Amino acid sequence: MIECKKLSKKYRSHSALSNLNCTIQENTITGVIGRNGAGKTTFMKLIAGYLKKTSGELHVMEENPFTSLKVSANSIFIDDQMSLPTSLNLKELLNSFARFYPNWNEPLANELMTYFQLPQKAYMQNLSKGMRSTFQAIIGFAARCPLTIYDEPTTGMDAAVRKDFYRALLKDYLAFPRTILLSSHHLEEIENLLENVLIIHDQKAFMHLSVSELKESVVAVKGEKAAVNEFASMHNKLSINESFPGMAMAVVQVNNYIRRENFPHLTFSNLTANEAFIYLTDSREGGIDRVFERSELD
Amino acid sequence: MKFYEESDLPIYIQVAEWLENEILRGQFEPDDKIYSQYQLADLFTINPATAGKGLTILFDHDILYKKRGLGMFVTPHARSVILSKRKNEKLTLLVNGIVDEAERLEVPFDELIDMLKSAKMKTQGRDKND
Numbered sequence: 001m002i003e004c005k006k007l008s009k010k011y012r013s014h015s016a017l018s019n020l021n022c023t024i025q026e027n028t029i030t031g032v033i034g035r036n037g038a039g040k041t042t043f044m045k046l047i048a049g050y051l052k053k054t055s056g057e058l059h060v061m062e063e064n065p066f067t068s069l070k071v072s073a074n075s076i077f078i079d080d081q082m083s084l085p086t087s088l089n090l091k092e093l094l095n096s097f098a099r100f101y102p103n104w105n106e107p108l109a110n111e112l113m114t115y116f117q118l119p120q121k122a123y124m125q126n127l128s129k130g131m132r133s134t135f136q137a138i139i140g141f142a143a144r145c146p147l148t149i150y151d152e153p154t155t156g157m158d159a160a161v162r163k164d165f166y167r168a169l170l171k172d173y174l175a176f177p178r179t180i181l182l183s184s185h186h187l188e189e190i191e192n193l194l195e196n197v198l199i200i201h202d203q204k205a206f207m208h209l210s211v212s213e214l215k216e217s218v219v220a221v222k223g224e225k226a227a228v229n230e231f232a233s234m235h236n237k238l239s240i241n242e243s244f245p246g247m248a249m250a251v252v253q254v255n256n257y258i259r260r261e262n263f264p265h266l267t268f269s270n271l272t273a274n275e276a277f278i279y280l281t282d283s284r285e286g287g288i289d290r291v292f293e294r295s296e297l298d
Numbered sequence: 299m300k301f302y303e304e305s306d307l308p309i310y311i312q313v314a315e316w317l318e319n320e321i322l323r324g325q326f327e328p329d330d331k332i333y334s335q336y337q338l339a340d341l342f343t344i345n346p347a348t349a350g351k352g353l354t355i356l357f358d359h360d361i362l363y364k365k366r367g368l369g370m371f372v373t374p375h376a377r378s379v380i381l382s383k384r385k386n387e388k389l390t391l392l393v394n395g396i397v398d399e400a401e402r403l404e405v406p407f408d409e410l411i412d413m414l415k416s417a418k419m420k421t422q423g424r425d426k427n428d
Contacts, residue, residue, distance in 0.1 A: 028347070029345055166343065167343055170339065170340070170343055170344075170345075171340065174336050174339055174340060174346065192309055192342075192343060192344045192345065192348070193343070193344070193345055194345055195345045195347040195348070211309075211348075212308040212309070212310065212348075215308065216308075261394070264398070264401075
């Protein structure tokens with residue numbers, strides 16, 4: 001469905017993505033995860049054809065999305081900056097979307113509007129942040145586009161609405177399988193929905209794997225300082241904490257399965273997918289604690 | 299830093315275990331059709347590919363079999379496979395725990411064997427008295 005080779009995007013002299021490689025299969029739900037400013041939105045806007053790439057290759061449905069009518073007609077990009085005409089009320093907006101998208105499911109749109117208590121006669125600019133996000137999510141469901149891209153769809157939604165949104169997303173996907181890209185800062189909320197996670201870090205596709213593979217790729221280990229250090233030196237050490245006398249805790253990235261029984265002096269624990277992601281993408285040595293330690297020295 | 303417990307199993311393994319429990323509970327008899335990956339996805343709000351992975355584990359363990367185009371069905375010996383698998387896992391875990399504890403308490407291995415033997419004798423003695 002989507003293929004990127006050495007995809008790069010620069011805004012004037014500022015580089016947002018550089019040499020990104022990835023392939024996204026048809027009819028999968030992929031979570032696009034990254035720290036603030038990592039390039040998630042740029043990546044998704046390139047795929048939707050909103051931005052023009054600077055260099056590299058990008059094929060969506062075997063075409064260049066920036067100039068493709070096919071991609072435009074078969075994809076929808078949902079974010080909180082969707083520019084919708086302020087002179088139309090919600091019902092009129094839905095009607096105009098219905099004219100553009102051939103798979104538009106009007107009964108579903110109406111049912112969802114009633115369920116989420118969105119008044120048909122209201123105007124976008126009078127809705128709260130959460131209600132606006134909900135309305136945009138409804139458009140994403142009802143459009144039933146073969147390629148549906150949600151950039152931070154749950155901004156402003158309360159916990160109950162978010163839960164309903166995730167459930168609706170999955171149910172609609174089961175009824176009408178399609179390729180979905182979903183970015184979020186709440187990996188723990190969406191991880192079960194995803195088939196794959198695409199981690200964008202340092203302007204690149206840093207990792208592309210399943211949620212369980214992400215969890216298994218990072219392990220926390222506790223024990224005597226020497227034993228922990230020896231173990232950490234054999235793997236990619238992400239973080240180490242030696243604040244307990246004689247003891248140490250380390251978080252390491254592992255490439256293959258660790259036979260835990262071979263290290264009887266160490267205690268292993270698993271991290272959540274979100275914690276694994278944070279450790280993997282933390283380039284700042286020592287984390288926030290180190291900043292305070294440094295500032296106290298001055 | 300926060301540590302999570304070992305029981306934090308991947309979702310697909312949890313799905314497989316849940317299905318095993320359903321079979322043990324008698325919810326599914328041999329040759330019954332089991333839930334499809336889509337039904338499981340809907341039940342637990344998980345990606346259908348993850349649910350499919352759970353079904354594949356059971357297929358690999360000979361607990362389910364496939365009928366082309368019809369879905370997955372429970373094998374006639376599913377119950378006994380699950381029971382023996384669970385017993386083995388549980389026992390292995392207990393034995394590992396005993397060996398670990400013995401090392402921590404500096405109990406020599408021979409002494410541990412003697413302890414196991416005397417434990418066995420006790421249960422045999424109890425059986426005779428019954």
